[in-house]
Amino acid sequence: MALKHVHHVITRPGRKDGDSDVSIKVADELATVPGIPQKEIDVDFYSRNYPLESQVIEKSADREWTWTVYTGEMYEYRKQHDKDNKPLVDAAFVSGDIKPEVEPIVGKDVTEDIRTKARQLGFGEVGFTKYDRRYTYKSKKGWVKHEHAICLALEQDYWQT
Structure with a gap:
């Protein structure tokens, strides 16, 4: 098998905060443009005519039915999963209304502070983007x-999955 030509190498932080960085070789045939190629006219059309909706709402009958066919072990797992996640879901509903506790420092870029804190909390990747409302669930x-x-x-x- 012939070796593939390396187009470029990207370096990412290790899996956990404090882990060594990881270098990933990207072969020529995998290299494309940065980001996800999109056809804006298609995104506009589908978000207008077929807006996204959560499976919880769109397929609610399926979700109710699945509870009736779970094995005992799976049933207990799902009950615990829902119990564990309820505080997170509840917090998400009100977190957008929380007011800042300190005054912003004019000219200070907090990007790296946020990235560092997220890594300390266990997140492997942290990014920032303009929010595109076309990808918001209708509800x-x-x-x-x-x-x-x-x-x-x-x-x-x-x-854990």
Whole structure:
């Protein structure tokens, strides 16, 4: 098997805060433009005519039915999962209304402070982007309050999925 030519190497932080950085070689055939290529006219069309909706709402009958066919072990797991996640969901509903506790420092860029704190909390990737409301669930359109989003990725072991 012939070796592939390396187009470039990207360096990412290690999985956990304090881990060594990881270098990832990207082969020529995988290198494209940065980001996700999109056709704006298609995104506009589908977000207008087929707005996204949460499976919890769109497929609610399926979700109710699944509870009736779970094994005993799976049933207990799901009950515990829902119990563990309820505080997170409840907090999300009110977190957009929390007022800052300190005055902003004019000219200070807090990007790295946020990134560092997120890494300390266990998030492997931390990004910032302009929030695109076309990707908001129809039932949550009125819930979104801010124009930017902090994107977090949490890597977890297989057994936790």
